Amino acid sequence: MDDISLMTVFVAVGDRLSFAGAARQLDLSAAAVTRAIQTLEQRRGTPLLVRSSRRVTLSEAGGRYLEDARTILRLLADAEARAVGVNAAPQGLLRVTAPVMFGRLFIVPGIADYLQRYPEMAVSATFVDRNVNLIDEGFDIAVRIGQLPDSGMKALKVGQVGRWAFASPEYLEKYGIPQHPLDLHQHRIIATDVSSSQSILRFGSRESPISVKLKSVFGVTGSDAAIAAALQGVGIIHLPVYQVKDQVANGALVPILREYSGESLPIHLLHRESRFGSSKVRNFIDLIADRLRAEPSLH
Template identity: 35%
Template sequence: MDKLDAMNAFAKVVATGSFAEAGRELGLTRSAVSKAVMELETLLAARLLDRTTRRVSPTEAGLAYYERCISILAEVEETEAQISRLHDEPRGILKINAPTSFGTLYLAESIAEFMQLYPDLSVEMTLNDRFIDPIAEGVDITIRIGELTDSSLIARRLAPARLVLAAAPAYLEKRGIPTHPSELSRHDCLTYGYATAMQRWRLRDGEKLLTVPVNSKMCCNNGEILGVAAIAGHGITSLPTFIIGPAIRAGDLQVVLADYPPDDLSISALYAPNRYLAAKTRVFIDFLVKRFGSKPPWEID
């Protein structure tokens, strides 16, 4: 028998003064309870109980052991209850990792509202654009945008991330409005990435996918910086509407090649597979799905 189970059996015998009664309360046979106590006595090299034909009573060593057993079993029960509450109720520390631009533009306000709904939760959030392993880095939820590589992680789609090509009206007036992707080679383009060389945009022509080489005037791994450069008239950029949607609505940027859109991306929450998904993780993902949904607030039409 497991040591904790044996300790529990011993404590029941002391409390009831009977192997048979302890067995009835635990759903065990009298012999199973007696065997568990004998195993403890062998392990401890001490007699724990004085046995008579009428009653069982603890020895001096048994009484001291009983008091410790009661304390240990109570702590185990409380620990199990606390762990169960962590899965049943949103509490504890929620660790989130997210892309920089999306985090500052949309998660900041969302998390502030979420924390008001769940005051027993604390939040630790880190922002960066590199893909991390949430298991290795101890993160509950990783939010990522784009195609997801095959992994052992579970992904839940939070919202679409629609990409559009856009430029400042002043730039288009000066350089002309492209009417076909092939014309992009004659334009300055502001590209996302880490190098200006060999930049290509993937655009849709109906069901056909076009891979179009572009002249990268500026390359950056932060979409907000590219958006600022586009508004300043430095070229055409390809960015998600959650970054440049407000500038398009304000007229600071104009969508181009609307009939040849880039492939849409998805905003997803990634988390480690777990049969017992913690309530804090579950309710936060549900909150974001409801907040953003299929028609997120940053869309331009």
């Protein structure tokens, strides 16, 4: 194999930490994958993978080489795409990640639109409520809500979202409407963090923050379940506005303490493309950006 072919095999193994998985992806035999890695390590003069009877991990040199190899292969793919023509129909696999509920509400409809426009494409979407590492985990695009740390990633702002407190009309009729965040000490709180019996709710601006440490009456994993509990009158939730837009619109939930809601958090599309960018990524970003910027609950 030439160096590019060896590099392709190494990236497949490094992404999955599995020789068998890489063999299935590349339609090669396990023996061929093993020989390719051995050849690559011999040419580089250093172990890139650490093998044991139960697992495969990257060596320190292998971790650095994996990142460089991904970049080289992506640049080659970009060069090929430009040679074919920037207007060529995108094809291949696009890997996308977003927060769970944001993905369900906004990204899935966008993916459906994207696949209808570009039938040669396939999309793998992972929705998790944590910040993934695009390079280490092999994603093309991520939706990130919140302030961005300095990084080498490209970022496009597509909206912003506030975080408010909400309760059902029945709950407010029974327990009253809090007028200040400190009044929440007298109320029943629904938390989306089950790792602690207490919640810290933050209100106010960056210049005048108000943090209230509250004991929750109900802790549950996931915003969907917390919203369901609030609809039953269990207590007050504190969530991003977009997550309850439908319930607020039909009057099932009522926003409270809005004057203390503080600053909105930015929403970005994060990607790791070169300055030219592949058509599959560029077209997806354009489509999703237009859809999100047109969504009233994200502004």
